[in-house]
Amino acid sequence: MIRLALKTSTWNPTETEWLRAANTISEAERDRISQFMYKRDAKQSMAGRLLMRNCFSQLSGAFPESFVLSRDTSGKPYLVNPPATLTALSFNVSHAGDYATFAGSNSAKVGVDVMKVELRRNTTVEQFFGHMKRQFTDFEWQRIRSPGSDRGKLFNFYRYWCLKESYVKAIGTGLKFGLLKIEFDIGRMEDDICRTTTVAIDGVIDSDWRFEEVYLDNHFITIAVQGEDSTREHVEDNVKVVKFDDLIVSKDMLDDEKYFFSFNEKKECP
Structure with missing residues (x-):
């Protein structure tokens, strides 16, 4: 790949x-x-x-x-x-x-998304999150809000957003796909990389997908990969x-x- x-x-x-x-x-x-x-x-x-x-x-x-x-x-x-x-x-x-x-x-279906970890001008973290309320499940919001600092919450928010975007881009539907149907359980970032995040569709884990998450220069880059690529590449x-x-x-x-x-x-x- x-x-x-x-x-x-x-x-x-x-x-x-x-x-x-x-x-x-x-x-x-x-x-x-x-x-x-x-x-x-x-x-x-x-x-x-x-x-x-x-x-x-x-x-x-x-x-x-x-x-x-x-x-x-x-x-x-x-x-x-x-x-x-x-x-x-x-x-x-x-x-x-x-x-x-x-x-x-x-050899695989792929989607990629990149986002910079930053807050929009003239808004607070909670105001920003309020506009995005329907994009994440209750479990995901719990994970997003789990850090004590606003910076940590933004970090998790953009991480989740890149995961969702990369998935819907890979399947070719864009954001018209119901984002609440998709629920991610994020893995631990080690040396600014994670490959252990999993996804559930309508509550069922889909093991055919893997996610490559990279934190680079205050940006998240996430690649969604489906198929045999996970073993061959x-x-x-x-x-x-x-x-x-x-x-x-x-x-x-x-x-x-x-x-x-x-x-x-x-x-x-x-």
Whole structure:
């Protein structure tokens, strides 16, 4: 299984870098990215596209720009006419806070989510939790609120949120799946990693799923994995943090510089 993360908050692309990135993705993807108002959102979206194409290239040997992507009715990207080495590929991308993340596997169904552990502006922890009351079971809320400090409660909250998001993204339903049907029993984090969390669906533990939880730079990254991947893949591998230059192997440069200038004109997030 391939697990990648790119720290987008420290990526300040030069004109050359942005053009290289734009050349790696399709025109439809470039147009989609151009619609974002803020630089952060444009960078995160671009990073997600680059992470996906880097994985496709690693597994097939083809250039990252050679792949054609489309979206299904739920908005999830998929490969159009994939090569034989990628026909069974399950992949997912997520971005939030300072990171864009990716997970992909040829032998299991996967979903990934990332969240930064932070409190929204002008709100208390209890006010924040009040808005999310219906997203977790009574047992989960008990675990979320068990630490004595607000920081500990936020830590547990985002951990649970990433678990739920990664699961519904893996099964392809998104948040329309009843989140109260899913109940997690979190394992112990050791060296900022946990692989012992379990999930119950409608009260029945589903042992076909495992969850890789990583706490990285004040972010939770969680990968939900279903299937034989749990025995065939190298589960001791961790999320690999990559840099921009690790993702680009494009042959040529776009002649049209509008893609850099459209990025340069975007606003900084408030």
